[in-house]
Structure formats: C-alpha cells, structure tokens
Amino acid sequence: MNSLKIIPHFCILFIFLNTILLSQQSSIRIACVGNSITHGGNNSQSYPQQLAKLLGSGYNVQNFGISGTTMLKKGDMPYWNQQRYWDAKDFNPHILIIMLGTNDSKPQNWAYGEEFYGDYMDMISDFRKDGKDPIIFLAFPPPAFKLLAGITNSVIHDQIIPLIDSVHTSANTLTIDYYNYFLPHPELFPDGVHPNSDGYKIMAEFASESILNIPSGQIITFTSDTAFAELNEKITIRWRTSTESLVTLDGQTVNPIDSMDVTITEDTKFTLTSTGELSDKAEVLVQFIPPGKIKSFYANPFLLEKSASDTCYLVWNTSSGSIVTLDGQAVNTNDSVAVSPSETTTYTLISRGAKNDTSTVTVELLDADKLNRAYKRKTSTSTNERGYYGDLAVDGDLNTAWISGNQNSVWISVDMGKDINVNRVKINWGHIYAVTYQIQLLSESGTTSVVYVTTKGDGEIDDVTGLSGKGRYLRLVALKRSSTDSGYILKEFEIFGTLNPTTIEYSHDWLIPLKNNLAQNYPNPFNPSTTIEYSISINSNTPSAHVSLVVYDVLGRQVDTLVDENKSNGRYQVVFDGNKLSSGIYFYKLSAGSYTQTNKMILVQ
Incomplete structure (x- = not known):
C-alpha cells in the first residue's frame, strides 16, 4: 500500500501551535459536499466524521453528502435539488471539499456530459456569492473498480477528472487526488465503488493533510x-x-x-x-x-383587546451613550416597560447624542371579535419548504404562504403570548389543503386539548366557529392532504378569542405581579436573539430591589449581563443577542433579593 506523505517535525510543531491559537478563535468551518462516498452510510465511519476527529476542536466539520447525487443539473438526482445543498451554503464554510462525479459517469447522466464543466463552475460561483470566499478543494473521485449501477470507471478517468482539473485551473481552487492514490488498492473497495472502514480512514487522513498544508499566502x-x-x-x-x-x-x-x-x-x-x-x-x-441612534423600538404585542385591561410591552434599544426619553420621561438606553392603555395610544421615543433620532409605536385597541391573535405572532412548524416559513401564514398577506414539507403529518403552532379563550379559527388554504386536521390548544406547561377535528376539509376558507378552550399556543395538526404534489399550502391563519383574566396575576390595574418569576425565553432554540420575560414582586414597604439577570455558558463562565440595577414591582422583558457567541447551551439566572431562578436556552448559529 502507498504510504501517506510524512509530515516533517516543523509541521508537527506548527500544528501544535495552531491548536493553541485556534482555541482562542472561533472554529474553522469545513463543509464536505458529495454523494454516497462522502455520506458514508454508517456516519461514524464516514471520512468527514473521521476528519473532524483528526483536526480536533478548532474545526467544525459537517457532512453534507447525499447518496446517488450528481453534479450535472440534468442528472437523475442532481445535488442542486437537495436540501443539503442549501444547508451547505447556509453553513458558510471557510473550507469546502467537493467530491462529485461518480454518479455522473452513469450512461443516463453522462448523456449531458458536455454540461459538466459549466455546472461545476456554477456551483463554485454559488459558494462564492455575496462576498464569500472559502478555500475550495476539488476532489478527484476514487476509481470505480467494478461496474456498479452504471458507474463507469473509464468515464471517470478519461473525461470527468480532466474536466474537474480544468475547473480547478479556471476557478483557482486546490485539489485532492483520491483517484491516483486509491488506484493500486481495489481491496479497500468491497463493492468496487465505496471504501471500507480502512479506506474511509485514509480518505480522512488525506483530507486532513491537505487542509493542514494549504500553500503559504492563503x-x-x-x-x-x-x-x-x-x-x-x-x-x-x-x-x-x-x-x-x-x-x-x-x-x-x-x-x-x-x-x-x-x-x-x-x-x-x-x-x-x-x-x-x-x-x-x-x-x-x-x-x-454613534450615540443617539435608536436601534429598535416596538410594542409586543401591538394589538390589544379593548375593555379587558390588556397589556403589552414597549421595548427599546438605543446606541451606547444615548440620552433617551419615552413620552418625555427619562429612561434607560435599553429597557422595556409594561403598559395597559385604555384606548389606542401612540408612544414616542427620542434619543439624543452625536445624532438625534425619534421613533413612534402605536398600540391599537380592538374589540375581541376583530382582534386576530395570530397576526404577526411567533410561529413554529414541524417542517417547511425553504423560504416558505410559518411566519408567512400570519403576516396578513394572502400573497405569501407557509408551505410544509412534502408529507401528510405536519403542524404549525402560533404563540399568542398569553392564555386566550379561543372561540374561532379562520384558515385560508392554498391549492394543497388539509382534508383531515385537528386544532389543538396548549398551555405553557405543555398540556394539550383538542378543540376541533374534521375529516372533510374542502380547502379555500375554513371558518371554524363555536370553539371552546384556552391556551397560550394554538396548533393546527394536518394529517391528510388533498394532493401529494407538494406540502400543505397555508396562506393565512387567524385566531380569535377573549383574554383569560385568570392568567394574569396582578393585584391592581397597574400590573403588580403577585410573585417573582423568570419565564422561559422565546423563541428557544434561537438564532441570534431571543426574548426573556421576568416579573418582580417585592414587599410593599420597599419601593425597589436590586435585580440582576446574567447569562452563563455550560462551563459557568459569565458571558453577558442583561440587567444589573434596581427594579420596582412589575413585568419586564429584555432581548438577549447571541450574535457574538457560538452555538450551544447557555443558562440565564435571575436574582432579586433572596429569590433566584435559572433557566436553560439553546443558541443555534
């Protein structure tokens, strides 16, 4: 067997020093794009998985391989059409390894072989869009030692590899030559195409050596x-x-x-x-x-129920050094306040500094039967087609829609922000609708009640009235489609009901909570920001108490202080921005006098 290139001692020292320095920097993201040879079947043996172990903690290696895929856009299973292709681009890799071409050698695919070069160049351009500039390795695929499912070695060697080499020259990339390395070793390919565990190990070592010895100047x-x-x-x-x-x-x-x-x-x-x-x-x-810039100012929610003592938060965030007033009253640069207006009210935030900025927010009061509790609220879904997210079903626009994944059993959930007595749900379907579906209500603790079931959905508009139930979350569970041509298409989802007065624990109209509380952040998991709500209730003889809200990582290290000041009785809301942190589990701890509570949240970058 050919031996791998020996790394000189000075390279070993360089790798050791790199490990120390990389521990102080964010991970190097490596995307491995390819077919079943990249995917590896048993993922623990795949070359990307073993590459991650070889490179260590300073690298984040992800396997984006999909079995059977082709580089050719007109192939029988183009990589271009797979969700993992979009995932690889969203991963925004620093280093990209592409190994495609094996399935392109099949006769039905190579009929379009004249388009291989152009399709390959297009993929490289795709990964370099919007100012991105990853280091790209083009891997020559290993030999096909047997004719398997039409995979033809002569096409790989005589036509595909020379075209990949031409792409390498034109696109200014690097290469990894798996073909010539593995050519003398058919014993590593039991079925003639896919490596065994030893072959995958060598493939990972070859990739690791290539990455650690990128030419100087890069x-x-x-x-x-x-x-x-x-x-x-x-x-x-x-x-x-x-x-x-x-x-x-x-x-x-x-x-x-x-x-x-x-x-x-x-x-x-x-x-x-x-x-x-x-x-x-x-x-x-x-x-x-500069100081004086209003970065955000909004009401959550901005629609309230009339004559129900309904409540919302005004939340603002201004730049450092700003002098800020809310309706003429001095306030902190970044804060929130609960308000309960008796009529439609406009609030004005003014920020002064090197520049001056003004922003207004209107909180509108509506009768309960006119108040759509789903409008622009947070949603979550079991699946969706790329670009057709759940929020598009609650944006008030019939020209947008949530489109689910192409399967029968899916759901969409709306967070109404508080417990609501729901009495009506209006569903505006697209041309693929649910024949069988349920409407469920969920409490904050997760208790679920089914308030409506039908097996005779006929599409267009379903106006479901006479419902009875309460919950913070309303979930539509679709179980059978009108057609299997695509996923469900939901243009608009409206929820109506009345405020449940028993769910707000206030001692009087100015919203004094009856107990301290730290709510679960939402959304969770989140990227990159999430909202944390908390309530402060202190002795009536004490006007305020010192409150701290601190975020820690899993090692117990403090990563951010969100609140560190005296607070009076009330409900508060703060936005945590995790944009500068890496993905993982974090904890946020509220301390108010002798009261402490810690909750867990998950950041997914």
Missing part, C-alpha cells in the same frame, strides 16, 4: 466579531492564514494567526494581505453606530 479566515460597533465598544479582529505566510494588517506586519482588539469612532475598513506561494487579500468593514 487567507483562511478574516473576521470581526461584529459588523457594527458603538462608542467605546471593544471589537476583536481575528485572522488565520496558511503556514509560512507573510501577513500585514493595514500595512503593519502581523503574525499568520492572531487577533487584535480595537475601538472605532467611524466606519472602518480593515485590510489583510498575505503572500507566499500564493497571494491573497481580504477586507472587513465595521460600521460605527
């Missing part, structure tokens, strides 16, 4: 931990280049792998150049947000 990552910075805010610029690169940041010589903390007072562009065997250049723009 920029692997160059990032800022934020695209926007405020007054006196420290931002971190991080970069990593390949071995033995000569690197400058804005003309000043820097280490090949390093980071720098900076503050800015205006929009700033950082430029990294790297030279060696290759030459590379990258730019990062960080925009400055």
Whole structure:
C-alpha cells in the first residue's frame, strides 16, 4: 500500500501551535459536499466524521453528502435539488471539499456530459456569492473498480477528472487526488465503488493533510466579531492564514494567526494581505453606530383587546451613550416597560447624542371579535419548504404562504403570548389543503386539548366557529392532504378569542405581579436573539430591589449581563443577542433579593 506523505517535525510543531491559537478563535468551518462516498452510510465511519476527529476542536466539520447525487443539473438526482445543498451554503464554510462525479459517469447522466464543466463552475460561483470566499478543494473521485449501477470507471478517468482539473485551473481552487492514490488498492473497495472502514480512514487522513498544508499566502479566515460597533465598544479582529505566510494588517506586519482588539469612532475598513506561494487579500468593514441612534423600538404585542385591561410591552434599544426619553420621561438606553392603555395610544421615543433620532409605536385597541391573535405572532412548524416559513401564514398577506414539507403529518403552532379563550379559527388554504386536521390548544406547561377535528376539509376558507378552550399556543395538526404534489399550502391563519383574566396575576390595574418569576425565553432554540420575560414582586414597604439577570455558558463562565440595577414591582422583558457567541447551551439566572431562578436556552448559529 502507498504510504501517506510524512509530515516533517516543523509541521508537527506548527500544528501544535495552531491548536493553541485556534482555541482562542472561533472554529474553522469545513463543509464536505458529495454523494454516497462522502455520506458514508454508517456516519461514524464516514471520512468527514473521521476528519473532524483528526483536526480536533478548532474545526467544525459537517457532512453534507447525499447518496446517488450528481453534479450535472440534468442528472437523475442532481445535488442542486437537495436540501443539503442549501444547508451547505447556509453553513458558510471557510473550507469546502467537493467530491462529485461518480454518479455522473452513469450512461443516463453522462448523456449531458458536455454540461459538466459549466455546472461545476456554477456551483463554485454559488459558494462564492455575496462576498464569500472559502478555500475550495476539488476532489478527484476514487476509481470505480467494478461496474456498479452504471458507474463507469473509464468515464471517470478519461473525461470527468480532466474536466474537474480544468475547473480547478479556471476557478483557482486546490485539489485532492483520491483517484491516483486509491488506484493500486481495489481491496479497500468491497463493492468496487465505496471504501471500507480502512479506506474511509485514509480518505480522512488525506483530507486532513491537505487542509493542514494549504500553500503559504492563503487567507483562511478574516473576521470581526461584529459588523457594527458603538462608542467605546471593544471589537476583536481575528485572522488565520496558511503556514509560512507573510501577513500585514493595514500595512503593519502581523503574525499568520492572531487577533487584535480595537475601538472605532467611524466606519472602518480593515485590510489583510498575505503572500507566499500564493497571494491573497481580504477586507472587513465595521460600521460605527454613534450615540443617539435608536436601534429598535416596538410594542409586543401591538394589538390589544379593548375593555379587558390588556397589556403589552414597549421595548427599546438605543446606541451606547444615548440620552433617551419615552413620552418625555427619562429612561434607560435599553429597557422595556409594561403598559395597559385604555384606548389606542401612540408612544414616542427620542434619543439624543452625536445624532438625534425619534421613533413612534402605536398600540391599537380592538374589540375581541376583530382582534386576530395570530397576526404577526411567533410561529413554529414541524417542517417547511425553504423560504416558505410559518411566519408567512400570519403576516396578513394572502400573497405569501407557509408551505410544509412534502408529507401528510405536519403542524404549525402560533404563540399568542398569553392564555386566550379561543372561540374561532379562520384558515385560508392554498391549492394543497388539509382534508383531515385537528386544532389543538396548549398551555405553557405543555398540556394539550383538542378543540376541533374534521375529516372533510374542502380547502379555500375554513371558518371554524363555536370553539371552546384556552391556551397560550394554538396548533393546527394536518394529517391528510388533498394532493401529494407538494406540502400543505397555508396562506393565512387567524385566531380569535377573549383574554383569560385568570392568567394574569396582578393585584391592581397597574400590573403588580403577585410573585417573582423568570419565564422561559422565546423563541428557544434561537438564532441570534431571543426574548426573556421576568416579573418582580417585592414587599410593599420597599419601593425597589436590586435585580440582576446574567447569562452563563455550560462551563459557568459569565458571558453577558442583561440587567444589573434596581427594579420596582412589575413585568419586564429584555432581548438577549447571541450574535457574538457560538452555538450551544447557555443558562440565564435571575436574582432579586433572596429569590433566584435559572433557566436553560439553546443558541443555534
């Protein structure tokens, strides 16, 4: 068997130092795109899985392989049409390995072989869209030692590999030559096409060596931990280049792998150049947000029930150093307040600083039978077609729609924000509708009640009246479609009911909670921000108490302080932004006097 290239001692030292430095930086994302040879069947043996173990914690390797797929758009199973292709692009890899071509060698696919080069170039362009510039490896697929399902080795060797090599030259990529390495080793391919466990291990080692020995001068990552910075805010610029690169940041010589903390007072562009065997250049723009900027101001919800002492939160976020008033009263730069207007009311937020900004929010009061409790509320779904999310079913626009995955049993759930006595649901279907479905109500604790069932849905508009039940969440469970041509199409989903007065534990009209409470954040999991609600109830003889709300990671390290000040009795809401954190489990802890409570939340980047 051919031995793998031996890595010299200086490379081993470099890899060791890289491991230390990478632990201080975000992970390098590696996407492995391909067919069944990439997918690996038993995923624990696949080459991407083993590559992740070889590279270690500084790398995030994801397997986007789909069995049977082709590079050819006109092939019998184009990779282009698979959800995993979109997932790979959303992953935004720093390093991309593409290994496609094996299934393209089948006669029915290679009939379109003249389009292979153009389709391959299109895929590379797709991954480089919108300023993205991953390092791309094009892998020559291994030999086909037997004729399996039409896979033809002569087409792979004589036509596909030369075309991939031409793409490599035209698109300025790197290559991994699995074909010639595995050619003397048919014993590693039991069925003639797919490697055994030893073959996958070697494939992973070959990929690891290629990644760790990228030619000098290549920029692997160059990032800022934020695209926007405020007054006196420290931002971190991080970069990593390949071995033995000569690197400058804005003309000043820097280490090949390093980071720098900076503050800015205006929009700033950082430029990294790297030279060696290759030459590379990258730019990062960080925009400055001056004091006085209103970043957000909204009411949640902005529609309330008339004559029901209904309540909403006004939530605002302004830039650091701002001087802020709400309806003429001085307030914190970032905060929230519960309001219960007796009539439709407009609130005005003014922020002053290096620039002045004004924003208004109108809270509208409606009769219960006119108040759509689903309108622009948070949704969750069991499945959806890409781009056709649940929120499109509650946006008030009949030209948009939630489209589920192509299966019979699916659901969509609406968070109404509080317990509601539901009496009517109006469903506006598209041309694929539910023949059989249920309407369910769920409490915050998860208790479920079925309030409506039908097996005779006929599409268009279902106006279901006379319902009786209460819950915070209403879920539509669809069980049988009118057609299997696509998933269900739900244009608009409306919910009507009355406020349940027993669910709001207030001692008088100004909304004094009867007990301290830390609610579960929503949404959860979240990306990148989530809302945390909490209630403060203190002794009537004490006007306020010190309150802290702190976020910790799984190691117990404090990552953010959301609240650290005195608070009076009331219900509060704060938005946690996890944009600068990595995916994982986090905990948020509320402390108010002797009261403490900790909840768990999940960030998915």
